[in-house]
Amino acid sequence: MASLFGKPAATGSGVIGDLAKDVQLASPPEDSISALSWSPVANHLAVSSWDNKVRIYDVTSTPTGNGVAAMDFASPVLACDWSKDGQKVVGAGSDKTAKLLDLGSGGSAAQQVAAHDAPIRTARFVDVPNSNSAMLVTGSWDKTIKYWDLRTSTPAASITCQERVYAMDVKDKLLVIATADRYVNVVNLDDPGKFFKTMQSPLKHQTRAVSCFKEANGFMIGSIEGRCAFQYINEKDSNLNMSFKCHRDPLVNNTITIWSINAISTHPVFGTFSTAGSDGTYHFWDKDARCRLKGYPAVGGSISASAFNSDGTIFSYAVSYDWHKGYATNNPQYPNKIMLHPVIEEEVKPKASVKKR
Template sequence: MKQTCLSFGSNPIRDAISRIRFAPHSNHLLISSWDSSLRLYDVDACKLTLEASDEYPLLDCCFADDSLAFSAATDGLLRRYDLNSGDVDRIGSHDEATCVEYSNETSLAITAGWDKKIKFWDTRLVKSLQCLENLGGEVESMSLSEFHLMIAVGTSVSTYDLRKLSKLDQAKESFMDVQIKCVRPGFEGFAVGSFDGRVALEYVNDSNSKSGRYAFRCHPKKKDGRHHIVPVNDIAFNPRLPTIFVTGDNEGYASTWDAQSKKRLYELPRFPNAVASLSYSYDGLLLAVASSYTYQEANEREELPQIFLHEINDLNISSLSAGSSK
């Protein structure tokens, strides 16, 4: 699998990367970071096409479509970016928003964060439609799959149907009994990564047997004969092969797994820093890995963040497909 490192020339990313996301229909990569800039990188052309700077660190970003994006920053503002013109406007304020998603089905932008609230924004009217409060804890992670919104609070994941905003679908307590670091949709449900290095896969549909739910220690590391706890920072499912997903931990390791066979397929060479964020391209042929310190530990290696790109060719796809069918 070919690996390259994206070049930013004389203007590198100067602080921790909070999120990377591929565009819905192109090989454009959106990057939010603690250096207060939102960047758009054209992977095919190997160049930075947009850098929108502000005063406050960016904690998350997402695409609405290939020409429109949103970010959540430490000042609590939800920002909207026209990726063609570079224009930026402010949708509204959410006190301590750390996560942002956008629903094409409902034209809603959604923010959640440490203030234990979820806000739903009508981007056509530029106003907040609804706010769900008292979630029981700070929102650590949020993901969206069509109408299903997944919110990770403590050791549980709550799901909401965007067509019924006031109704809580279900709250699933993680059987890992440890705080969740990330939640990502995929394979008929969602996967959660924990602060103690484990991953659990859960089904959204109650008709699936509970025997299909399972957890495993994702990146088992040992020091002095004992397990060394390493948070799983991110998970990404391959859109072309829905049973295949990749995990990244805080010590710089990324592994690819098959949810169906419950096996690890391969581990990538260790990255220079923690794997802060992961994203597959829309066709599943590219995997972007953000190698960056994450402010989780006092002794982190504060090297400049980097983004690595892995090409997944037809041979890799055939091999992964064969592995998942066993």
């Protein structure tokens, strides 16, 4: 089922959000920002970028943040993530490697912990039952995902995908991998060596982002066509699946401009979610009530990445060139910054659910 998700709510004045209190993070990267990731245990933000670095900021004592650490790579970095204990940060990217910085040990040098035959697009820490250690999973344009026990230099396991890995997310035992040609692979981490389920995206064009439900029973997916969908894993919930249009400009001269959805983030407390796109806007949604909670004005450039902090009180988003118009359209004047939006409960708290079984 497809609809203009949130259209009824958009007529009310309360749905328009305010950017006035959004704060810019100090000392941003020098090139496009590819990913944002918050520590699970503190207000520390990891940022990966096309300037070949992962930077780590402490936002605890000042809203504009302080840079506290960094990792250098040989080429653009496409992903970053934190370990569950908040002690380690991983970065991965186009040099085909993933590196780990162990902040808990006090060391300043990053160690290579993974390698692929093509650029690594995404990297996430995962808990695999009976592994006796936190593990890293990486997804690459070499059409594989690989699991890494950080105590060894060879992968613990590898799965071949149908196509290049474009996006990936994990929640509890649910791992979702989205590839080129619109394939989506679901892994149950109780049995991490194989796909539990494979499907094609309900959306008709290239996948850009996925984010698992807070309940770990499904996922949101967004594409370049200005459309998003939520998809449940179990067939018994299939009647709750839904796709909707968003990040589209109003009709002008019989033309609708459609923008790519670059980032989807799930609120860690309420399970509502955000979308952000090439149009430079971000929105908060309630999948169960099927409405938009808040929509925000354009921020002056494409939003390339987003993330909520661990308690959902800060929504971070990166304003930087997202390459949707190719190399020739980028220029030194294009904004390149990270913004922090202080979240108030009414913006993200779900409305009364209309979900029926």
